[in-house]
Amino acid sequence: xxxxxxxxxxxxISASVFTTLVxxxxxxxxxxxxxxxxxxxxxxxxxxxxxxxSKGVYITYNDDTSISIELHIVVENGxxxxxxCSSIISEVRYKVMQSTGVQVQEVNVYVDSVSL
Numbered sequence: 001x002x003x004x005x006x007x008x009x010x011x012x013i014s015a016s017v018f019t020t021l022v023x024x025x026x027x028x029x030x031x032x033x034x035x036x037x038x039x040x041x042x043x044x045x046x047x048x049x050x051x052x053x054s055k056g057v058y059i060t061y062n063d064d065t066s067i068s069i070e071l072h073i074v075v076e077n078g079x080x081x082x083x084x085c086s087s088i089i090s091e092v093r094y095k096v097m098q099s100t101g102v103q104v105q106e107v108n109v110y111v112d113s114v115s116l
Contacts, residue, residue: 002102003065015059017100021100022092022095023071025088025092025096026088026091026092029084030087031075031084032075033073033076034047034053035047035048035071035073036072036110036113037052045112056071058071066102066103066104067103067105068106068108069092069096069106071092071110073088073111074112076114077114085109085111092107093107
């Protein structure tokens with residue numbers, strides 16, 4: 001949880017807020033099929049439904065009240081992966097900063113699968 005202080009009091013932002021913002025920002029980028037989750041039991045990558053997309057996002061809280069983000073995605077076949085990842089990183093940083101005011105130290109995008 002991130003705690004921000006201002007002249008009117010404290011604001012606490014939970015991880016579920018960040019995972020929802022990040023999942024929404026990533027899945028709205030062109031070429032992204034959805035969020036991914038690698039199953040621990042069989043090692044296969046599963047495409048997550050819209051309601052469960054936060055399972056493909058991991059938030060790390062840093063000491064300086066910034067966050068680091070790791071997200072796992074499935075992309076569509078035939079798209080330029082480096083361009084998509086760059087777009088996702090920019091969009092995620094912008095959405096989190098605009099919505100919460102929390103600094104994003106880093107965004108790591110993992111392409112777990114390509115949808116045919």
